[in-house]
Amino acid sequence: RKEVEQDPGPFNVPEGATVAFNCTYSNSASQSFFWYRQDCRKEPKLLMSVYSSGNEDGRFTAQLNRASQYISLLIRDSKLSDSATYLCAVGHDKVIFGPGTSLSVIP
């Protein structure tokens, strides 16, 4: 089993839709969790951190479920500019990234 897994997609959604991504991790000792966004042929950029209590930043909501060992990212009211690959990152003594989920927002 891979340490961090994501549905690779692609997710093709119309503008204004709500889309949710999930990410599962295998190391129960993991301590830090983040979502990154990566545009085509660019470096990943930090999107937001993930806490058990939930974390909301505008249209984006991230959630951590330690018992089930998964994290989620919810994007509301999708914009064309949200099209990108979304990577989850899980940290303990090192950081492991998921393979990423590709999102295309269609006009």
Next chain:
Amino acid sequence: SQTIHQWPATLVQPVGSPLSLECTVEGTSNPNLYWYRQAAGRGLQLLFYSVGIGQISSEVPQNLSASRPQDRQFILSSKKLLLSDSGFYLCAWSVPGQTIPLHFGNGTRLTVT
């Protein structure tokens, strides 16, 4: 504020040639430093990380090596490149004592021909 510089941005090298990619961080002391590789259509693979000068941990056995000659300088090298070394190489840093969040450089796109 902290900045990370990585160069070159693109590189085309023949099989068997050497490689040297450099990364420097400004605005912080004793950062954790990382080298990742992303093959075409693949996820990020951790290659090396360093928590201090001369301290290198290798994650994947291969023909690459890393060195940290100065506190904020991280170098990725190879004596002889393979076709399979092609990919997008990313340097990253994090605050001392913390593994994430990571902040990435712009990356080097390496094509081995």
